Amino acid sequence: MSIVLNEYELAERMIRNHDLGKRPSETLNRVAKYYYANQYGKKEIRKMLDTFMVQCDPSVSLSGWSDMLDKIVRNVDKYKIIKMDGIDVSTKEMDAIAQLDGKQLQRLAFTLLCAAKYWDAVSNKNDHWVNTPDLEIMKMANINTSIKRQSYMFSGLKTANMIRFSRKIDNLNVRVVFMEDGDHALHIRDFRNLGYQYLKYCGGPYFECQNCGRTVKIREPSKGRKQKYCPECSVEIHTRQMVESVMRRRNVVK
Numbered sequence: 001m002s003i004v005l006n007e008y009e010l011a012e013r014m015i016r017n018h019d020l021g022k023r024p025s026e027t028l029n030r031v032a033k034y035y036y037a038n039q040y041g042k043k044e045i046r047k048m049l050d051t052f053m054v055q056c057d058p059s060v061s062l063s064g065w066s067d068m069l070d071k072i073v074r075n076v077d078k079y080k081i082i083k084m085d086g087i088d089v090s091t092k093e094m095d096a097i098a099q100l101d102g103k104q105l106q107r108l109a110f111t112l113l114c115a116a117k118y119w120d121a122v123s124n125k126n127d128h129w130v131n132t133p134d135l136e137i138m139k140m141a142n143i144n145t146s147i148k149r150q151s152y153m154f155s156g157l158k159t160a161n162m163i164r165f166s167r168k169i170d171n172l173n174v175r176v177v178f179m180e181d182g183d184h185a186l187h188i189r190d191f192r193n194l195g196y197q198y199l200k201y202c203g204g205p206y207f208e209c210q211n212c213g214r215t216v217k218i219r220e221p222s223k224g225r226k227q228k229y230c231p232e233c234s235v236e237i238h239t240r241q242m243v244e245s246v247m248r249r250r251n252v253v254k
């Protein structure tokens, strides 16, 4: 599962917009947990998921999804829906990261730190472990590189005493060992593009989309006007504005 700080809000939005999102199984999981948090029983939730699926896609074949939906409902009470405002990173932690050699390694350390803080908030027994697969970590850190370079970076962080590996053979997780409370340097509310958020903090050319909240790169060359939206949102908003203006003109003609 990708990390979403406020699953409750997300599920509410998906239900309202009849939207399965890019990862339907994750959306269905969160929607089920949302219903569960709102006191519905498993039987009711199972029916509600069918309804939600049909709302999202009227041509859907429910029988094709039924095994997955059964499984989601069976496990709906295993983990509580997550409702977090965000996590804080201290200036001491940022200083420790800044000591590392190179922005890519710093981005990875920053992302692992944020992920460990998330897992600590989810479970008080977590003790700074990062329970997120490397693939997901790299995506959040906006790092696109070979597996070889990835393991090189992980061992670099270990040498720098920033992380430790598990002693268990079947556990590939790492533990962050440079957490330190203190003055807040920044508050992270969105776990998408953590790498870009780090670079933005360092003064890089990034901004937060006013529609979806993602941190993205500023388009080059900037044509004077300050960019407000990420490329996806700007297409969506432009289309909506065009439709609205056509509707307005039609009303005037009438």
Ligand SMILES: [Zn+2]
Binding pocket: 209, 210, 211, 212, 213, 214, 229, 230, 231, 232, 233, 234
């Ligand atoms: Zn956006």
